[in-house]
Amino acid sequence: MGWNDALGANPVEFVERSTGTWALVFLLITLSMTPMKQWFSLSAFNQHRRMFGLYMFFYACLHILTYSWLDHWFDYIEISKDIIKHPFVLVGFTAFMFSIPLAATSTNAMMRRLGGRWKVLHQLVYVIAVLAILHFLWLVKKDHTEPLVYTGVFILLIALRIAYKYRRFIQTHV
Amino acid sequence: MLIHKKSDVIPSEITSKENFENRRTIIKAAGASLLSASGIVTGLFNNNANAAISKQKINAYLKSKYGADEKLTPYDDVTTYNNYYEFGTSKSDPAVESRLFKPSPWTVSIEGAVKKNKQIGMDDILKLAPLEERIYRMRCVEGWSMVIPWIGLPLSKLIQWAEPTANAKYVEFVSLADELMMPGARVPVLDWPYIEGLRMDEAMNPLTIMAVGLYGEVLPNQNGAPMRLVVPWKYGFKGAKAIVKIRFSETMPKTAWVKAGPREYGFYANVNPNVDHPRWTQSSERRIGGGLFTRRIKTQMFNGYVEEVGQLYSGMDLSKNF
Structure with a gap:
């Protein structure tokens, strides 16, 4: 196969890593929509929030598919052992499980049906982000630079939300 | 017709010759210091620059029985997928970042529990024993493996030359x-x-070698030139590269990965499918060179060298001494 070379010496690892990285990037893009609206009134982006979230889910699906097919050939005994024994796999798997209900309730119809509960449910995205970042941090052997960059971006996005709420509170109460 | 258009540039904006020359010097100096001090520049060079580094053939070496039936991992994979943190933490780093590395001249110091501290040059090491090819499996703790045709000499020959005393219980590299x-x-x-x-x-143990080459060539820089340890029944990180000092001691050496993560990496680091790692499955491995649709293979006890080394660990609890 001609494209083995382009994917390096360990193509399965390469595809596994890339799909995982893209899922995390889209997760952080999704989370940056609210601060963009709050701070820069860039609500034009906000209407794409759902699509970005679904892109994240798409890459997470590819990631899981690569893991269970190309890496483990659907050997469920091996896969369950891997999940139970290795904390980084467990948190990654949990993050994926949590993202399923979010993707399933992403339609307008579901938003209407769930009403106020939709917002509560979709707070899960923060839990998913924490788990996904832990997944990356624990996977790395020694050089944590790359996952720490993602951690930094995540902390910044949370800080912007808190700062905005604080500013609003000051403006309305003082 | 000649059109005399007035220049847009006002005289004060024109750089004086002196200034211009000065700037050249500064730029050149900046470039040179970047080259020498950072090595980052080497990363910008095209991968094909590799071809410029002459591959030196090793002329005389014996073939050995080891691993003659194994399918070799392609040369390009062996030389571009390396864990060698002195040249960067990404596996593609060493091939690029080691290009300016100079593996000769080279001397190795012999210290500790020996008759007498001494030094030996690479040329003399190569005279200690005839070089032989050993095709060994190499299993990385991260769950991948290769089959590499090393060229080297038994470590025992170098140790005999070093003359360790009776106090020497361990060797440190x-x-x-x-x-x-x-x-x-x-x-x-x-x-x-x-x-x-x-x-x-x-x-x-006769399996343990000091490798000085692979694939019939002098050891490439990214694989540990000029001399690296190869212990085929242990995880790859045991194979210290670019060795400058060998020290004999009575106590167990504090090794780099044990210091970095004592719960994850042990001193023995024998390949063992039954002792799991907190991150990686050790019961199976991915053989490099197989491509996207190749299945994992089962990892063997002592990486398949039970017959040769099993007796070294009889009576030891290998889940404690991992």
Whole structure:
């Protein structure tokens, strides 16, 4: 196969890593929509929030598919052992499980049906982000630079939300 | 018709010749210091520059029975997928960042529990025993493996030359950590220099070699030139590269990865499918060179070298001494 070379010496690892990285990037893009609206009134982006979230889910699906097919050939005994024994796999798997209900309730119809509960449910995205970042941090052997960059971006996005709420509170109460 | 258009440039904006020359010097100096001090520049060069480095053939070496039936991992994979943190933490780093590395001249110091501290040059090491090819499986703790045709000499020959005393229970290998030639050694990801070690009986085992070449060629820089340890029944990180010092001692050496993560990496680090790692499955491995649709293979006890080394560990609890 001609494209083995382009994917390096360990193509399965390469595809596994890339799909995982893209899922995390889209997760952080999704989370940056609210601060963009709050701070820069860039609500034009906000209407794409759902699509970005679904892109994240798409890459997470590819990631899981690569893991269970190309890496483990659907050997469920091996896969369950891997999940139970290795904390980084467990948190990654949990993050994926949590993202399923979010993707399933992403339609307008579901938003209407769930009403106020939709917002509560979709707070899960923060839990998913924490788990996904832990997944990356624990996977790395020694050089944590790359996952720490993602951690930094995540902390910044949370800080912007808190700062905005604080500013609003000051403006309305003082 | 000649049109005399007035120049848009006002005289005060024109750079004087002196100033211009000065700027040249500054730019050149900046470029030169970047080259010599950072090594980052080497990363910008095209991969094809590799071809410029002459591959030196090793003329005379014996073939050996080891692994003659194994399918070899392609040369390009063996030389571009390397864990060698002195040249960067990404596996593609060493092939690029090691291009300016100079593996000769080279001397190795012999210290500790020996009759007399001494030094030996690479040329003399090569005279200690006839070189032989050993095709060995190499299993990385991260769950991948290769089959590499090493060329080297038994470590036992070098140890005999070193003349250790009766106090020598362990051998320690110290790698070079030259911040100038090894950009990764400027970053404290590990406690430099890299240190590895073996128990004396492990070091004297006929399987243990000092490799000086692979695929019929002098060892490429990214694989540990000019001389690296190969212990095929242990995880790959035991194979210290670019060794500058060999020290004999009565106590177990504090090795680099044990210092970095004592719960994850042990001194023995024998390949063992039954002792799991907190991160990686050790019961199976991915053989490099197979492509996207190749299945994992089962990892073998002592990487398949039970017959040769199993007796070294009889009576030991290998889940404790991992």
